[in-house]
Amino acid sequence: MTSPTLSVPPTVSVRGLTKRFGAVTAVDDLSFDLHPGTVTAFLGPNGAGKTTTARMLLGLVRPTSGTALVDGRPYAGLSHPKRRVGAVLEATAYHPGRRAREHLRIAARAGGVPAARVDEVLKLVDLGDAADRRVRGYSLGMRQRLGLATALLGDPGLLILDEPGNGLDPAGLAWLRNLLRDLAAQGRTILVSSHILAEVAQTVDRVLVVAGGRKRFDGDLAELASAGTSIEAAFLRLTSAGSAR
Amino acid sequence: MIVTEWLKLRSVRSTWLLLGAGYLLVIAGVSGLLARRTGDGAGLVPKAVGHVGLIGTLSLLLGVRVMAGEYRHKTISETYLAEPRRLRVLAAKVTVAAGLAAAYALTAALVALATTAVWLGDVPFSADLWRTLAGAVAWNVLFAVVGVAVGALLRNLVGAVAVVLAWIAVVEGIAAQLLGDSLAKWLPFQAAMALGDMGAGGLPQAGAGLLLVAYAAVFGGAAVLVTRRADVEG
Numbered sequence: 001m002t003s004p005t006l007s008v009p010p011t012v013s014v015r016g017l018t019k020r021f022g023a024v025t026a027v028d029d030l031s032f033d034l035h036p037g038t039v040t041a042f043l044g045p046n047g048a049g050k051t052t053t054a055r056m057l058l059g060l061v062r063p064t065s066g067t068a069l070v071d072g073r074p075y076a077g078l079s080h081p082k083r084r085v086g087a088v089l090e091a092t093a094y095h096p097g098r099r100a101r102e103h104l105r106i107a108a109r110a111g112g113v114p115a116a117r118v119d120e121v122l123k124l125v126d127l128g129d130a131a132d133r134r135v136r137g138y139s140l141g142m143r144q145r146l147g148l149a150t151a152l153l154g155d156p157g158l159l160i161l162d163e164p165g166n167g168l169d170p171a172g173l174a175w176l177r178n179l180l181r182d183l184a185a186q187g188r189t190i191l192v193s194s195h196i197l198a199e200v201a202q203t204v205d206r207v208l209v210v211a212g213g214r215k216r217f218d219g220d221l222a223e224l225a226s227a228g229t230s231i232e233a234a235f236l237r238l239t240s241a242g243s244a245r
Numbered sequence: 246m247i248v249t250e251w252l253k254l255r256s257v258r259s260t261w262l263l264l265g266a267g268y269l270l271v272i273a274g275v276s277g278l279l280a281r282r283t284g285d286g287a288g289l290v291p292k293a294v295g296h297v298g299l300i301g302t303l304s305l306l307l308g309v310r311v312m313a314g315e316y317r318h319k320t321i322s323e324t325y326l327a328e329p330r331r332l333r334v335l336a337a338k339v340t341v342a343a344g345l346a347a348a349y350a351l352t353a354a355l356v357a358l359a360t361t362a363v364w365l366g367d368v369p370f371s372a373d374l375w376r377t378l379a380g381a382v383a384w385n386v387l388f389a390v391v392g393v394a395v396g397a398l399l400r401n402l403v404g405a406v407a408v409v410l411a412w413i414a415v416v417e418g419i420a421a422q423l424l425g426d427s428l429a430k431w432l433p434f435q436a437a438m439a440l441g442d443m444g445a446g447g448l449p450q451a452g453a454g455l456l457l458v459a460y461a462a463v464f465g466g467a468a469v470l471v472t473r474r475a476d477v478e479g
Binding site for chain 2: 051052055058059060061062075076078081082085087089090092093094095096097098099102105106107109110111112150
């Protein structure tokens with residue numbers, strides 16, 4: 001599987017990944033690799049197949065065909081998955097009656113992570129002051145921060161972030177961009193999906209555009225904006241071609 | 246894994262509200278029978294203490310919540326990210342729900358006996374009373390297991406709660422009428438009543454217990470098949 005030109009094997013390897021829900025093909029023959037130390041933007045309009053791809057990579061959704069491997073193995077074959085992979089999937093995935101600290105303690109215990117990490121990640125996402133409030137009273141932005149804290153508990157080398165910017169205000173988005181830059185500088189592999197290109201454009205090394213479940217573009221940001229068109233225009237052209245199929 | 250599941254259950258207030266309600270029902274149920282006693286009331290005691298079995302419905306709801314509550318609050322994804330071997334998660338949930346249901350029934354039994362002592366000044370222990378207590382504990386444990394399985398099968402908290410309550414309150418009664426007495430005793434709630442030694446004319450207690458174990462095994466087996474394959478979205 002490893003390419004002879006690369007000394008480091010890919011962190012993530014997706015080959016021919018396809019998912020059909022009844023008559024709907026959500027993901028259609030998708031292939032890509034993610035390499036250590038890179039931030040990849042996973043872009044596409046709503047319904048493009050980004051979330052389904054992330055969920056297949058994380059072993060939550062079973063592919064119709066194809067493979068999605070982390071470190072050469074399916075997610076379920078990883079020995080300490082939370083210490084290897086951190087994921088943000090949904091900003092609202094909390095029991096509303098639990099306090100943030102309780103939520104993180106439970107997640108730490110489930111993931112085999114020392115409880116001392118709870119305070120560290122709370123500080124990292126600036127939730128220290130709100131840690132003993134019930135999640136019920138959290139704003140969407142605070143929930144996103146708690147999701148990031150949960151993902152970072154195991155200090156994972158790979159981060160799969162599905163629209164982590166949803167619900168963040170401009171200050172929150174700036175904070176998120178800084179955090180992602182810091183995390184990438186530490187050598188982590190990051191896949192961050194979004195339907196808003198501007199949200200991630202300043203942070204990413206590489207852009208993967210999907211629409212209608214198919215790959216439309218895979219390359220760096222400069223290539224995407226080639227031939228004098230703006231990045232935004234190129235993005236819209238690529239994704240509208242997909243939705244017209 | 247089991248500790249994690251216990252922490253999840255313990256950290257939510259509604260767990261304790263649900264269980265607390267059962268103690269009140271037991272006190273009220275025992276008192277209702279013994280307050281209207283004629284004579285010394287000793288003959289009524291097994292039936293009164295049998296209310297511990299009836300709160301098996303709350304153990305059933307507890308089991309449903311342990312599993313379907315994770316879908317309701319979308320925490321199931323995080324659970325499976327930490328432990329992708331889903332059957333281990335299911336096993337831990339069954340263990341915690343059954344364990345808590347057992348502790349619940351045992352403490353409710355103490356409450357029932359204490360209530361009895363308050364009304365009668367003393368608890369007249371008898372073979373019947375012990376049989377009722379043993380059946381009541383088994384009833385709660387088996388209903389908790391069935392609850393986890395139903396939650397895993399339906400994966401929708403509101404739907405699963407509605408289905409189990411409708412079954413107990415309405416559907417099984419109608420099914421029993423359609424089937425007639427000779428077949429109706431094989432229905433799950435009728436079997437639970439016989440296990441708790443509360444119904445007349447039902448199965449013998451041990452047979453009812455085995456039948457409920459079989460029901461739990463069938464629901465559990467179906468839950469294993471669904472849990473292993475199901476896509477977890479949202």
